[in-house]
Amino acid sequence: MMCHAGGVGNKMTNQKKNPIAFLGNVGRELKRVTWPTKKELTRYTWVVLITLAFMVAFFYVVDLGIASLRAVVVKSP
Numbered sequence: 001m002m003c004h005a006g007g008v009g010n011k012m013t014n015q016k017k018n019p020i021a022f023l024g025n026v027g028r029e030l031k032r033v034t035w036p037t038k039k040e041l042t043r044y045t046w047v048v049l050i051t052l053a054f055m056v057a058f059f060y061v062v063d064l065g066i067a068s069l070r071a072v073v074v075k076s077p
Contacts, residue, residue: 036044
């Protein structure tokens with residue numbers, strides 16, 4: 001048997017019945033968010049792009065190694 005603390009189940013049911021109220025709650029929550037500054041956003045973007053470049057290079061090298069190993073195994077009689 002499930003127990004809902006603080007009437008959570010009722011709140012979810014009301015949100016399903018009233019999408020306008022749900023969107024209002026979403027708007028209020030978005031106002032509470034601490035958004036990054038332009039400088040932080042630029043920095044985080046560069047971190048992601050550099051990490052992505054390293055991951056691409058890593059998997060490219062791994063793929064080349066596996067392909068070379070496969071070529072050696074397939075050629076051997």
